[in-house]
Amino acid sequence: MKIEDIRAFQPATPGSPKDWRTSLGQMLVTIDTEDGLTGYGVGGGGQAAMHVIETVVGPALTGQDATDVEGLWDAMYSMTLAYGRKGLAIMAISGVDLALWDLRAKRANLPLAHVLGDHVRGTVPAYRTGRSPEAWINEGTEGFAALKLSLAMSGNESVGDVVKRVRRVREALGPDVQLMGDAFMSLDVETTLRIADGLCGVDLGWFEEPLPADDLTGYARLRDECPIPIAGGEHEYTAKAFETLMADRLHSIVQPDVCWCGGLTELVKIYRLGKQYGTRVCPHRGSEVWSLHAICALDPDPLAESGREWMTWVKDQPKIVDGEISLGPGVGFGVRVDSDGDV
Numbered sequence: 001m002k003i004e005d006i007r008a009f010q011p012a013t014p015g016s017p018k019d020w021r022t023s024l025g026q027m028l029v030t031i032d033t034e035d036g037l038t039g040y041g042v043g044g045g046g047q048a049a050m051h052v053i054e055t056v057v058g059p060a061l062t063g064q065d066a067t068d069v070e071g072l073w074d075a076m077y078s079m080t081l082a083y084g085r086k087g088l089a090i091m092a093i094s095g096v097d098l099a100l101w102d103l104r105a106k107r108a109n110l111p112l113a114h115v116l117g118d119h120v121r122g123t124v125p126a127y128r129t130g131r132s133p134e135a136w137i138n139e140g141t142e143g144f145a146a147l148k149l150s151l152a153m154s155g156n157e158s159v160g161d162v163v164k165r166v167r168r169v170r171e172a173l174g175p176d177v178q179l180m181g182d183a184f185m186s187l188d189v190e191t192t193l194r195i196a197d198g199l200c201g202v203d204l205g206w207f208e209e210p211l212p213a214d215d216l217t218g219y220a221r222l223r224d225e226c227p228i229p230i231a232g233g234e235h236e237y238t239a240k241a242f243e244t245l246m247a248d249r250l251h252s253i254v255q256p257d258v259c260w261c262g263g264l265t266e267l268v269k270i271y272r273l274g275k276q277y278g279t280r281v282c283p284h285r286g287s288e289v290w291s292l293h294a295i296c297a298l299d300p301d302p303l304a305e306s307g308r309e310w311m312t313w314v315k316d317q318p319k320i321v322d323g324e325i326s327l328g329p330g331v332g333f334g335v336r337v338d339s340d341g342d343v
């Protein structure tokens with residue numbers, strides 16, 4: 001199954017947030033093979049990642065055997081090593097790798113989850129991110145048994161303000177809803193510990209990305225001093241880096257983003273490492289098909305995070321209903337894109 005053509009697009013996405021996720025964000029990769037199949041993947045890195053694909057990865061992979069997914073991953077990593085390893089180049093590789101996995105499953109004529117494992121869950125629980133405390137309090141859980149709140153301090157907010165808003169949601173929704181919190185890499189160790197102290201008794205499931213991803217010394221302190229389990233990894237790249245987080249127990253829950261961390265080849269390795277080190281793997285935006293197939297096939301404790309609702313050019317993406325999401329029937333990732341990628 002020789003690769004005939006690799007293309008990268010940045011489809012117009014009007015509802016996308018006005019931040020780096022638009023200018024350097026989501027990117028669609030399509031790969032055509034000589035036997036007439038097309039694989040789809042979504043990476044990150046926008047125009048910069050497209051340049052990596054158009055000038056380096058695409059020309060090198062064209063004419064290669066698409067079935068050697070892991071071998072092609074190693075080749076892509078090597079050919080971008082001088083400027084890659086983390087960030088934009090790995091985001092580019094992620095999109096190509098996902099498209100190769102889509103082709104692998106399409107060639108087998110199976111939904112991708114069934115290529116990954118023999119015991120596939122058709123439906124898994126989901127949690128919602130990105131809704132305000134007021135919306136949760138006023139409109140209720142909308143069927144979600146788990147949800148995530150912001151723990152970041154905006155403007156003149158104090159530690160007490162953050163604690164108060166989480167406590168208000170807990171009081172409104174009661175003890176049966178699973179609550180988690182996310183600080184988007186915006187705090188330091190002392191502030192994290194003060195917030196955790198203020199949230200004593202709130203039963204917060206995890207404290208996500210309190211510190212910048214590279215502050216491993218700070219994460220070691222939190223491992224030893226924070227009473228709330230630490231989650232993170234959506235801004236980490238490659239299974240090798242995740243192994244450090246697990247081996248040193250810097251995170252209790254790791255959250256790889258399959259569209260950024262190196263694709264499904266790396267996510268499969270991260271699940272294997274999670275089993276080896278006893279670390280929970282809970283992929284970032286896991287309800288998107290790019291991670292959902294792995295969650296349904298490989299995850300012993302599945303919980304799929306809500307995804308990017310604005311990415312409307314991915315067609316047939318399953319929706320969360322009553323706090324659960326089910327795999328669709330299609331082969332591969334089971335999705336189409338607008339105009340075969342020409343969007």
Ligand SMILES: [Mg+2]
Nearest residue numbers: 182208209234
């Ligand atoms: Mg997060």
